[in-house]
Amino acid sequence: MVVALGAASGAAHADxxxxxxWSNYFPPELLKKFEQETGTSVxxxxxxxxxxxLAKLQAGASxxxxxxxxxxxxxxxxxxxxxxxxxxxxxxxFANIQxxxxxxxxxxxxxxxxxxxxxxxxxxxxxERVPGGKLEESWKSFxxxxxxLNGQVxxxxxxxxxxxxxAFYLGLDQCSESTEDAQKILAVLEKQKPVLAMYQSxxxxxxxxxxxxxxxxxxxxxxxxxxxxxxxxxxxYPKEGISMWQDNFVIPKGAPNKEGAKKFLAWVMKPExxxxxxxxxxxxxxxxxxxxxxxxxxxxxxAVVMPNEYADRLRPARDCSEKTRELRxxxxxxxxx
Numbered sequence: 492m493v494v495a496l497g498a499a500s501g502a503a504h505a506d507x508x509x510x511x512x513w514s515n516y517f518p519p520e521l522l523k524k525f526e527q528e529t530g531t532s533v534x535x536x537x538x539x540x541x542x543x544x545l546a547k548l549q550a551g552a553s554x555x556x557x558x559x560x561x562x563x564x565x566x567x568x569x570x571x572x573x574x575x576x577x578x579x580x581x582x583x584x585f586a587n588i589q590x591x592x593x594x595x596x597x598x599x600x601x602x603x604x605x606x607x608x609x610x611x612x613x614x615x616x617x618x619e620r621v622p623g624g625k626l627e628e629s630w631k632s633f634x635x636x637x638x639x640l641n642g643q644v645x646x647x648x649x650x651x652x653x654x655x656x657x658a659f660y661l662g663l664d665q666c667s668e669s670t671e672d673a674q675k676i677l678a679v680l681e682k683q684k685p686v687l688a689m690y691q692s693x694x695x696x697x698x699x700x701x702x703x704x705x706x707x708x709x710x711x712x713x714x715x716x717x718x719x720x721x722x723x724x725x726x727x728y729p730k731e732g733i734s735m736w737q738d739n740f741v742i743p744k745g746a747p748n749k750e751g752a753k754k755f756l757a758w759v760m761k762p763e764x765x766x767x768x769x770x771x772x773x774x775x776x777x778x779x780x781x782x783x784x785x786x787x788x789x790x791x792x793x794a795v796v797m798p799n800e801y802a803d804r805l806r807p808a809r810d811c812s813e814k815t816r817e818l819r820x821x822x823x824x825x826x827x828x
Contacts, residue, residue, distance in 0.1 A: 508751045509534045511558040514693055518771035525758055531751055539692045540649055548573050548743060555743050556752040562737045562808045565597045565604055575742040575749060579605045582753060584760035592777035604739040605756050608774035612652050612734040615714045616706040619723040630660035630729045634683045641686045643705040648690040650823035659732035666811035673818040680826050712773030714794040726794035732806040
């Protein structure tokens with residue numbers, strides 16, 4: 492197996508798949524298994540956000556065979572002509588995809604993608620280090636934390652997740668096109684900024700375990716992996732709403748090894764393989780039959796398997812308009828100045 496950080500260009504040949512993925516989001520031992528079973532090696536490059544990945548591809552980065560965008564990013568990439576259509580239904584193992592994931596709003600009929608992991612984005616805190624040991628199940632705890640947490644809170648460096656969280660907190664439509672709503676969201680984010688230690692999407696697990704911060708906006712799988720070493724961690728499903736997302740494998744336009752990419756995707760969709768990925772990432776997958784291969788610790792963790800009473804708090808990703816995307820980007824740009 493070849494696992495390398497850096498540009499994939501120039502590394503492509505017939506028996507190599509160049510894989511551009513979120514950091515710490517695919518088990519190295521599963522790549523090794525793929526190589527042993529297929530004879531195809533993998534070169535891995537990583538990113539920290541959908542926007543970083545998109546910007547790199549738009550800037551002309553070539554050589555990647557597989558990338559992993561979230562649901563809302565797939566139609567953006569299709570519209571920008573950045574993806575190769577390949578019709579996932581033609582792949583061996585496609586029949587393993589759970590029905591509810593086979594025909595998603597962001598890629599009807601799965602012409603450009605196959606599912607990887609899915610989950611939620613809330614926030615976590617160390618119950619041993621907060622006043623009274625418990626915080627309200629509300630975005631207020633994150634945006635207006637107790638004074639004792641000043642400088643001990645971290646947010647994701649992600650314009651979508653920050654915008655959505657603030658919108659949910661304010662009771663606003665996450666796809667609002669109103670400049671007035673955008674100003675309200677900015678006001679919440681700017682008010683929070685002085686109490687934050689950082690905006691950072693990488694290293695949320697290690698940061699919480701090392702007790703560098705007490706609270707972190709976090710994906711649920713990362714929260715699960717944190718709790719394995721920090722049992723006092725609590726993952727919060729805010730009462731105002733929580734983002735539900737799906738990540739997907741796609742093949743970039745001009746991929747040098749499209750057939751190798753399709754081989755990899757079909758292989759990953761086998762229940763025993765995707766289960767190994769779930770065990771590593773701490774997230775659920777969309778493949779039927781994978782549960783029997785997954786660790787019991789996943790099914791017993793409320794961060795991974797959401798309690799039924801929180802079902803009405805889920806807010807699935809939506810395809811917001813160009814106007815919303817522009818407002819969201821302007822708010823994030825202003826925030827980060």
